[in-house]
Amino acid sequence: xxxxxxxxxxxxxxxxxxxxxxxxxLELSQKQGFAQVSLRQVSRTAGIVPTAFYRHFESMxxxxxxxxxxSFSTLRRMIRDAQRDPQVYxxxxxxxxxxxxxxxxxxxxxxxxxxxxxxxxxDVVRTAIRHELDLFVGELAVVLGRLxxxxxxxxxxxxxxxxxxxRNMVSNAEEVVEMPDxxxxxxxxxxxxxxxxxRLIVIGFREWRS
Amino acid sequence: xxxxxxxxxxxxxxxxxxxxxxxxxLELSQKQGFAQVSLRQVSRTAGIVPTAFYRHFESMxxxxxxxxxxSFSTLRRMIRDAQRDPQVYxxxxxxxxxxxxxxxxxxxxxxxxxxxxxxxxxDVVRTAIRHELDLFVGELAVVLGRLxxxxxxxxxxxxxxxxxxxRNMVSNAEEVVEMPDxxxxxxxxxxxxxxxxxRLIVIGFREWRS
DNA sequence: CAAACGAGTGAACATGCGTACACTTAAATT
DNA sequence: AATTTAAGTGTACGCATGTTCACTCGTTTG
Numbered sequence: 001x002x003x004x005x006x007x008x009x010x011x012x013x014x015x016x017x018x019x020x021x022x023x024x025x026l027e028l029s030q031k032q033g034f035a036q037v038s039l040r041q042v043s044r045t046a047g048i049v050p051t052a053f054y055r056h057f058e059s060m061x062x063x064x065x066x067x068x069x070x071s072f073s074t075l076r077r078m079i080r081d082a083q084r085d086p087q088v089y090x091x092x093x094x095x096x097x098x099x100x101x102x103x104x105x106x107x108x109x110x111x112x113x114x115x116x117x118x119x120x121x122x123d124v125v126r127t128a129i130r131h132e133l134d135l136f137v138g139e140l141a142v143v144l145g146r147l148x149x150x151x152x153x154x155x156x157x158x159x160x161x162x163x164x165x166x167r168n169m170v171s172n173a174e175e176v177v178e179m180p181d182x183x184x185x186x187x188x189x190x191x192x193x194x195x196x197x198x199r200l201i202v203i204g205f206r207e208w209r210s
Numbered sequence: 211x212x213x214x215x216x217x218x219x220x221x222x223x224x225x226x227x228x229x230x231x232x233x234x235x236l237e238l239s240q241k242q243g244f245a246q247v248s249l250r251q252v253s254r255t256a257g258i259v260p261t262a263f264y265r266h267f268e269s270m271x272x273x274x275x276x277x278x279x280x281s282f283s284t285l286r287r288m289i290r291d292a293q294r295d296p297q298v299y300x301x302x303x304x305x306x307x308x309x310x311x312x313x314x315x316x317x318x319x320x321x322x323x324x325x326x327x328x329x330x331x332x333d334v335v336r337t338a339i340r341h342e343l344d345l346f347v348g349e350l351a352v353v354l355g356r357l358x359x360x361x362x363x364x365x366x367x368x369x370x371x372x373x374x375x376x377r378n379m380v381s382n383a384e385e386v387v388e389m390p391d392x393x394x395x396x397x398x399x400x401x402x403x404x405x406x407x408x409r410l411i412v413i414g415f416r417e418w419r420s
Numbered sequence: 421c422a423a424a425c426g427a428g429t430g431a432a433c434a435t436g437c438g439t440a441c442a443c444t445t446a447a448a449t450t
Numbered sequence: 451a452a453t454t455t456a457a458g459t460g461t462a463c464g465c466a467t468g469t470t471c472a473c474t475c476g477t478t479t480g
Contacts, residue, residue, distance in 0.1 A: 010477055014427070033330055036245055038467060050468080052428045059468095119384065120243055120330010164407065171377055174329065197374070200414030207413055220447055224457070248437060261439080262458045269438095 018056045021046045022070065025063055026109050034064055034113065035122050064117070064125040071110040072132045078103040083143070092147075093202070097194040100169060101187060104176040112177040115170070133170070137162050149206075161205060168197050228266045231256045232280065235273055236319050244274055244323065245332050274327070274335040281320040282342045288313040293353070302357075303412070307404040310379060311397060314386040322387040325380070347376050359416075371415060378407050 008016070024045035028037040039060055043050045057063040082088060082099040104111045118129045141162035144150055150158060172194045179186050218226070234255035238247040249270055253260045267273040292298060292309040314321045328339045351372035354360055360368060382404045389396050 010426075017427080033243075033245055033332075035243055035330075040467060049429055051430085055427055116329045119326045119328075120245075122243075160403070160406070163403075164410075167381055171381070193370070193373075196370070200374075200410055203417055204410030204414040207417055220456075227457080250437065259459055265457055
């Protein structure tokens with residue numbers, strides 16, 4: 001039933017519906033938080049009947065885990081793109097601040113999801129996010145460890161800097177997400193803050209490391 | 211009905227019930243997040259009938275606002291006590307790290323509430339928490355501005371350092387709250403992290419301020 | 421071309437919810 | 451001592467939820 005524009009293979013159509021469900025859940029989460037979003041609400045928004053939901057996810061919890069996965073995959077793509085940017089080698093800090101703000105702005109829904117649900121979400125979702133962030137700290141540590149100034153630091157120190165960077169990234173992402181639209185002044189302020197924090201970390205470490 | 215141990219004036223008894231309701235709501239929030247806590251759950255846990263709830267709060271939202279107030283009043287008491295501690299003048303950073311960890315450990319429920327609901331809670335609660343945090347940044351800036359090393363900084367710089375400190379405080383409080391009990395090693399690690407971050411901020415600012 | 425599959429349907433259910441309303445029964449007021 | 455006040459009770463209601471089950475009917479498969 002319900003001809004979806006053009007005919008499509010069963011798989012294609014299923015995948016399409018799946019994405020619609022995910023998008024619906026993400027949108028509803030923005031306004032009320034994932035935990036308050038009901039299976040019926042998602043189904044209604046996605047334009048399917050509640051029971052059809054089960055053809056795609058066995059529960060809202062599983063749906064939440066997929067949203068986590070999806071959000072972090074967006075994040076990783078951002079980091080990969082940023083590393084390709086030639087600017088990054090010239091001016092690591094400024095470039096990072098720009099990429100961060102731009103990427104978060106572009107995928108507010110996903111980063112907002114992570115921000116909110118990292119502490120406020122259901123247990124399974126919180127656990128998944130914490131795990132992803134831990135992985136991410138490790139990955140960033142590897143990247144940082146290859147940097148010229150840093151290559152002879154102890155691995156604990158690199159790990160710690162990485163943790164500080166990720167923590168700051170999360171904080172700044174929160175700020176961008178909560179930023180009202182069309183306020184380039186605020187945006188610039190956040191970027192400036194991010195730059196300063198990164199400089200503090202770098203300078204502080206170089207200066208004080210004993 | 212239900213003789214509450216010893217007789218009590220009407221006011222006293224009402225206040226007692228009110229506190230029981232607040233405690234019930236706080237406890238339930240810890241496990242499921244405030245937004246998922248229903249009026250009926252709170253009433254059940256508090257040992258009253260749902261309709262009696264309305265004698266104390268006009269809605270769960272209003273209850274949430276009181277919890278925010280209560281939590282920040284705890285926080286302010288902590289800061290005031292810490293300022294009285296003579297250690298603070300000798301070794302500001304170490305003392306602050308200790309006080310932070312100890313206080314949060316002692317009132318995990320309240321700080322956990324703020325952590326979770328700051329981004330994950332209902333709109334009204336989130337707004338209230340953001341407002342309290344803004345106030346708090348301002349208050350801390352006043353305290354910092356009176357410090358010997360800092361007294362000739364521009365007020366914008368002081369405000370920014372204050373924001374960084376509060377942000378770090380929030381992050382560290384999150385970590386303490388999520389810390390499993392009886393792990394003095396983790397606790398020490400968090401303290402050490404907090405100390406380093408504060409040193410970074412101070413050193414970095416002193417070094418780089420242009 | 422016939423059979424099997426499977427995405428989406430629609431009715432039905434038990435449960436928990438917020439709130440309205442009429443009530444009891446002590447404490448407070450007169 | 452008589453009256454008023456107000457915390458707390460108990461019932462009842464309409465509504466949204468998650469999940470069940472038997473179903474349709476186009477796509478895929480043999």
